[in-house]
Amino acid sequence: MPAGGDSSFIRRSTLRQQIADALRDEVLAGRLPSGHPFTVKEIAEQYGVSATPVREALLDLCAQGLLDVEQHRGFKVHAFSADDFVAMVEARTLIIEGIFRSGAEHALRATPAEVLISIRRRADEAERAARAGDLDVLIGYDLRFWRELGSIVGNPYISDFLDRVRVQTWMFAVPLLRGTDDLGARLWHGHSQLAKALVQYDVAEAQRLIAEYNEHSLALVGKRGEHSG
Incomplete structure (x- = not known):
């Protein structure tokens, strides 16, 4: 931050994050579908703000792999393929396996009780939303659940990368799930x-459930059993 405390810089940075979060939610909800094009001007007018924080927010989303820059034309929502999805599931599997290989039980035992309570609360909310077939609510709680779970290792690079991959997997899965019958099932x-x-602190059971979850995810694109999870 500039010396002396530049309040305009703080406001712009906050606005940048708010716009990025809002657009990410729109993408995850499927309201901005894959391939959808738009310009900085369109987004700035939509939110009633200047172009600078919008451009910064869009570039942040590009860095997260959610948007693509179209030279001299603007931006568009990135389109992930089924092969991309399989690679994402494999990547998140390797991340989580790495967490459990690097002393997960010790990390869990060292985790403050309130953090574990929060993780369980997020889990309960995510499960309720999943059983009800409420995709929008599920995505929010699911991302928070895995974000908090990833934080127990105390390595922000691991938790940030896991969060990024999970956002991308949801971005691919949402169009497949929207409009399906009996979504809760x-x-x-x-x-x-x-x-x-x-x-x-039952690491073996946690690993079994995560493997089950990955197999379930791969079944969405007919890839069950091609990766061990």
């Missing part, structure tokens, strides 16, 4: 079981 709802295993 199709969504994975083992969050509470996983949280219970973590609270009980």
Whole structure:
């Protein structure tokens, strides 16, 4: 931050994050579908703000892999393929396996009780939303659940990368799930079981549930069994 405390810089940075968060939510909800084009001017007019924080927010989303820059034309929502999705699931599997290989039980036992309680609360909310087929609510709680779970290792690079991959997997999965019959039956709802295993320091059961979840995810694109999860 500039010396002396530049309040305009703070406001612009806050606005930049708010715009990025709002657009990310629109993408995750499927209201901005893959390939959808737009310009800085359009977004600035939509939110009633100047172009600078909008451009910065869009570039942030590009860095997260959610948007593409179209030379001299603006931006568009990135289109992920089924192969991309399989690679994402494999990537998040390797991240989580790495967490459990690097002393997960010790990390869990060292985690403050209030953090574990919060993880379990997020899990319960995510499971309720999944069983109800409420995709928008599920995504919000699911991302918070895994973000808090990733934070127990105390490595922000790991938790940030896991969060980024999870956002991308949801971005691909949402169009497949929207409009399907009996959505509650199709969504994975083992969050509470996983949280219970973590609270009980049962690493083996947590790993089993995560493998089950990954197989469930791969089944969405007919890739069940091609990766061990």
